[in-house]
Amino acid sequence: MNLPCVLLTRPAGRNETLSVTLAAQGFSSLVFPALTLEAQSISEAQWQDPGDFDLVLFVSSSAVNFYFAALRARAQAWPSGVLLAAVGSATAACLRAQDGVSPQDVLHPEGANSLQDSEALWAVLEPRLGGLKRVLIVRGHSGREWLGQRFEDHGVQVQRLAIYQRSAAYWTPEQGRQIRDSLQSGPLAVLLSSSQSADAVFANVQRLGLMDVWARCTYVVIHPRIQEHLQSLLLQAGIATPPMVKRCTPDDDDIVAALMAVLSRD
Numbered sequence: 001m002n003l004p005c006v007l008l009t010r011p012a013g014r015n016e017t018l019s020v021t022l023a024a025q026g027f028s029s030l031v032f033p034a035l036t037l038e039a040q041s042i043s044e045a046q047w048q049d050p051g052d053f054d055l056v057l058f059v060s061s062s063a064v065n066f067y068f069a070a071l072r073a074r075a076q077a078w079p080s081g082v083l084l085a086a087v088g089s090a091t092a093a094c095l096r097a098q099d100g101v102s103p104q105d106v107l108h109p110e111g112a113n114s115l116q117d118s119e120a121l122w123a124v125l126e127p128r129l130g131g132l133k134r135v136l137i138v139r140g141h142s143g144r145e146w147l148g149q150r151f152e153d154h155g156v157q158v159q160r161l162a163i164y165q166r167s168a169a170y171w172t173p174e175q176g177r178q179i180r181d182s183l184q185s186g187p188l189a190v191l192l193s194s195s196q197s198a199d200a201v202f203a204n205v206q207r208l209g210l211m212d213v214w215a216r217c218t219y220v221v222i223h224p225r226i227q228e229h230l231q232s233l234l235l236q237a238g239i240a241t242p243p244m245v246k247r248c249t250p251d252d253d254d255i256v257a258a259l260m261a262v263l264s265r266d
Contacts, residue, residue, distance in 0.1 A: 004263035005182040009034040034197035051079040053136040061094040063138045066163040088116035168200035176208035195229040218262040222250045
């Protein structure tokens with residue numbers, strides 16, 4: 001019996017809801033995060049108090065969780081009147097769930113057709129530049145500098161706080177066997193949520209001798225840049241006929257629909 005399977009590679013804690021939803025639709029899943037996230041050690045001298053800024057911008061749900069954990073560890077509450085911004089709707093929802101945050105203070109790109117990326121968020125924030133003098137960007141230890149540069153180009157003072165570290169997860173031979181077995185039992189789709197996660201998956205695929213599997217999978221990505229990066233990795237691997245790649249928004253419902261669509265194709 002052909003049982004379609006999904007390889008979910010988002011960071012730990014971000015895959016379980018997807019897995020449950022897919023299971024209810026008759027799809028199995030392997031939850032193998034591509035990246036490991038760890039809190040960055042922040043000294044008191046490095047710490048950035050939210051009350052010192054007009055706006056605090058969070059690049060991901062992980063940035064939210066790590067920053068608010070550090071805030072609670074310092075027995076601090078979110079200050080009234082400080083705006084918050086999120087690149088995507090999932091991060092915005094995570095912000096609204098934090099104690100002391102007023103939902104109306106959370107700014108993010110909206111609309112079904114939004115790419116939910118830095119450029120879309122800038123379109124939301126640019127009309128408010130007159131009220132922004134100091135902005136804090138909470139992020140991982142690396143990432144795009146595009147938003148920070150836009151603020152600085154408009155005379156806004158920007159601070160960046162690396163609140164967590166990302167490193168490539170090391171998949172075991174047993175995980176490699178499960179991936180191969182899943183593909184032999186039916187179609188396999190891979191979810192990629194960042195270019196860095198695509199690199200980490202590719203490194204594990206190479207190390208575990210799964211290049212033939214890599215060529216036979218289908219892929220779901222959440223942004224055009226990830227699709228472009230994946231295509232470069234496929235070319236690097238010498239895959240002459242690129243597998244099918246479907247793009248969707250980062251919204252969980254949209255991801256599930258995209259995964260079901262690629263796995264339901266003959």
